[in-house]
Amino acid sequence: MKSFFRRFMRPIIAILVIYLVFLLGPIAGLDFPIIVGRIQESPKMLVQFLIIGLANGAIVAIIALGYTMVYGIIELINFAHGDVYMIGVFTALSTLSVTGALTTNNPVHLVLGIVAALVVAMIVCASLNVAIERLAYRRLRNAPRLAALISAIGMSFIVENIGLIWAAQSWLVPSFGTTGGGAQKSFPDLLSKIMISLNLDPNLLASTGLGLRFTIKDLLVIVLASILMIGLRFFIQNTRLGKAMRATAQNRDAAKMMGINIDRVISITFLIGGGLAGAAGLMAGLYNNTAWWFMGFRVGIQAFTAAVLGGIGNITGAMLGGFLIGLLAAFSDGYMDARWTNLWVFAVLVLILIFRPTGLLGEQVGEKA
Amino acid sequence: MSKRLFVTFSVLVIASMLLAACGGAGTTAKTLKIVSSLPMTGANLVISQAIVNAEILRLEQAGGKACGGKYNVVYEAWDDASAALGKWDPAVETENANKAAADPTIIAYLGTYNSGAAKLSIPILNQAGPLVMISPANTYPGLTHAAAGLTDPDEPDKYYPSGIRNYARVAATDDYQGSVDANLMVSLGIKTVYIVDDNELYGKGVADSVHQNATKVGITVIAQEGYDTKAADYKALMTKISTSNAGGPPDAIFIGAVVDNNVAQVLKDKVAIMGDNETVKFIGPDAIYTGALIEGAGADVAEGVYASAPGLAFKDLGEVGKKFLADYTARFGGATKEPYAVLGFDTMGAALKAIEDVCAAGGDPTNRQAVRDAVFAIKDYDGALGKWSFDANGDITLLWYVVGKVTGGQFVEFGSFLP
Structure with missing residues (x-):
């Protein structure tokens, strides 16, 4: 009986899933003839959705790296990570406000302000992430897995509430206004402002007459994300510390016996993950122009999905997963019904967990996992 | 310092006791x-x-x-x-x-x-x-x-x-708000509208009602669509809408949603893709008639947004x-x-x-x-x-709606409308 299940479970689930997709698909806008018709009608729209999907995917990918690195090294899903990213958005916005970049029209001042915001956001988020690890996770490292997980959810709530308080501090950022910390706050569109002050069109493809939008914002997000990803990959593969991280991920005890300071390596993992979240915070602020105390939650879940999709613990997989999620969401918004976009994103998560639990590129975690 | 603190506290304590005593003795109501x-x-x-x-x-x-x-x-x-x-x-x-x-x-x-x-x-x-x-x-x-x-x-x-x-x-109620918003669109000269809603009881209710009433007064509703209220952005959705009216943008977008549901982000991406709120008008119900929308979207982005709310324009009070x-x-x-x-x-x-x-x-x-x-x-x-008066259902008999328009970073009364 047991072997029967083992043999036929997957085909049965596969048939069920295919049945559901064909039954529910049209309700959720998955109507192939219409989609194909619309792509033929206007192929350049496809390119446009590709650009939007790539830029959004890049942000998700950078956050997914933080999830996957932490999971790779201590097998903990750090649910507070999305909220660390949210703190990155607020740090960046506050830095821009303090440096006067929000009120100036001088392009040099604006660029310097953005660079300062990037550095400050990365430092603050890195420190916050290390502090979270030190306070909440380190002493639970040998406790049951569930204890650390619940403590991660608790940290997530704490950080969200910090964001809620922060968003009400209008002495720091005057545009926070008087409506309290609960509402979305505006993150001014500084990149377009720089372009306009230089008498350039923010849309880099405006002069080509194609009617496509590839703005300075898309460019910055994709370029900055690529630099960070390549840098991280280089660090992990080619430096002593990167080697120590990989060794710790493979087998913590053996790494300890080889003289690697485990606590330090784990701290550095959190430091890098937090720094990436801070950078993602600045990118998201400049790209989507919103700061909101709750914004880390949904992006966090999407990034987690991306990490699982690519193979949790696998850094290349997280990048790939992030881009795929961004593209999937853009295509669902663009060609299907926006009401159902989440359905498709999380349907992918379910399918991956059923059919390929190790993710697209395979897990890279220790033998204990 | 500590002496002064002590005196302050004593005065406060005595004062509160006196007040409590007054409250207890003075009322039988x-x-x-x-x-x-x-x-x-x-x-x-x-x-x-x-x-x-x-x-x-x-x-x-x-x-x-x-x-x-x-x-x-x-x-x-x-x-x-x-x-x-x-x-x-x-x-x-x-x-x-x-x-x-x-x-x-x-x-x-x-x-x-x-x-x-x-x-x-x-x-x-x-x-x-x-x-x-x-x-x-x-x-x-x-x-x-x-x-x-x-x-x-x-x-x-x-x-x-x-x-x-x-x-x-x-x-x-919304069955009147839909009619009010349809009347508003007629008075603004709008011919085509794209409706989005937040999938909630209120938001979808208003959106459905606007859908019905707009059709009734001869406005073309291109489509009605729900959006994910926690998404990071809506650029793809807005790109789709920007070509939904025979290759071009509609005259207006109506949003049926409460302001909590990411309306500021929808507005921001709409302006980024389709231009300011005079080119493609952005109209919403009472739940976006608030300063929170303007702070969330930024005053320049929110400029020109219309919203209707139950009540009378302050100038018509x-x-x-x-x-x-x-x-x-x-x-x-x-x-x-x-x-x-x-x-x-x-x-x-x-x-x-x-x-x-x-x-x-x-x-x-x-x-x-x-x-x-x-x-x-x-x-x-x-x-x-x-x-x-209240009628037998508990509804008010005076069905005034006020329409506001964002001007210079705040909602300014645009006029009062009846269903």
Whole structure:
């Protein structure tokens, strides 16, 4: 009986899933003839959705790296990570406000302000992430897995509430206004402002007459994300510390016996993950122009999905997963019904967990996992 | 330093004892309690606070007493939102309703702000006396009456298990708001509209109603679509909409949503893809008629957004309304811009009038049933909105809507519209 299940479970689930997709698909806008018709009608729209999907995917990918690195090294899903990213958005916005970049029209001042915001956001988020690890996770490292997980959810709530308080501090950022910390706050569109002050069109493809939008914002997000990803990959593969991280991920005890300071390596993992979240915070602020105390939650879940999709613990997989999620969401918004976009994103998560639990590129975690 | 602190504390302690003694010895009057249940955590705080202030003001004008001093009337503003959700929370609203039902001194429940919350609390309070509810803001028609295509077949009766109506409201309902917004679009010369909604009871209700009414007055509705209220951005959705009208953008986008549901982000991406709000107009219902939208989107992005809300344009208010605005400014040290403040004032006004009417008829205002009957009997009440009555369903008879337009970073009254 047991072997029967083992043999036929997957085909049965596969048939069920295919049945559901064909039954529910049209309700959720998955109507192939219409989609194909619309792509033929206007192929350049496809390119446009590709650009939007790539830029959004890049942000998700950078956050997914933080999830996957932490999971790779201590097998903990750090649910507070999305909220660390949210703190990155607020740090960046506050830095821009303090440096006067929000009120100036001088392009040099604006660029310097953005660079300062990037550095400050990365430092603050890195420190916050290390502090979270030190306070909440380190002493639970040998406790049951569930204890650390619940403590991660608790940290997530704490950080969200910090964001809620922060968003009400209008002495720091005057545009926070008087409506309290609960509402979305505006993150001014500084990149377009720089372009306009230089008498350039923010849309880099405006002069080509194609009617496509590839703005300075898309460019910055994709370029900055690529630099960070390549840098991280280089660090992990080619430096002593990167080697120590990989060794710790493979087998913590053996790494300890080889003289690697485990606590330090784990701290550095959190430091890098937090720094990436801070950078993602600045990118998201400049790209989507919103700061909101709750914004880390949904992006966090999407990034987690991306990490699982690519193979949790696998850094290349997280990048790939992030881009795929961004593209999937853009295509669902663009060609299907926006009401159902989440359905498709999380349907992918379910399918991956059923059919390929190790993710697209395979897990890279220790033998204990 | 420590001596001075000690003296200060002693004075405070003695003063508080004296006050307590006065309170205990001076009154034999019974206490009637009125509570409000509104979302006071999250983006709705500004609107809710304006309503609460107006209710406080109305009660203070009555001297906190009713029936010639025989009763002390106290008011408590309860919060039905939670920080975890950042908006009204079903668990908190249910808890509030149960708490009110269990406290026999409470004789009126002023709320809710969200129609979804009212769906939960009406049945609870209906079986507690029934305890009368007066809402300053609920616009979902099904709470009081059936509206074709908008309400479920078993509405509104399913909310009243005891068979007695206990819910009235001073806000005009969505079945009229849809018609008002359609009239607004006609007056703005709009021919095509794309409707998006947040999939919630209120947002989708308004959007459906606008859909019906716009079609009725000859406006082409290109499509109606829900959006994910927690998405990071809507650039792909807006790109799709930008070519939905035979390759170009529609004349206007109508959004049926509450401001908490990421409306600022939708607006921002709409402006980024399709240009400012004169090129493609952005119109929404009462729940986006708030400064929170402008702070979230930025004043330059929000410029030119239209929103309708129950009530009368401040410039069209009558004598009572004008006096209310002046009193509000004097009492709270600043003028209010929220149209809901006027409705909040009349909500408390209706509750106090009902208490007085019960006393005048020789009844007992601690009896919830008596107060309910008096609320439903209100006719030609001289409120801040004008002269109005409640009909048998508990709906207000004065169906004014005010339309605001964002100008220079705030909502400025554009005009008053009737359905």
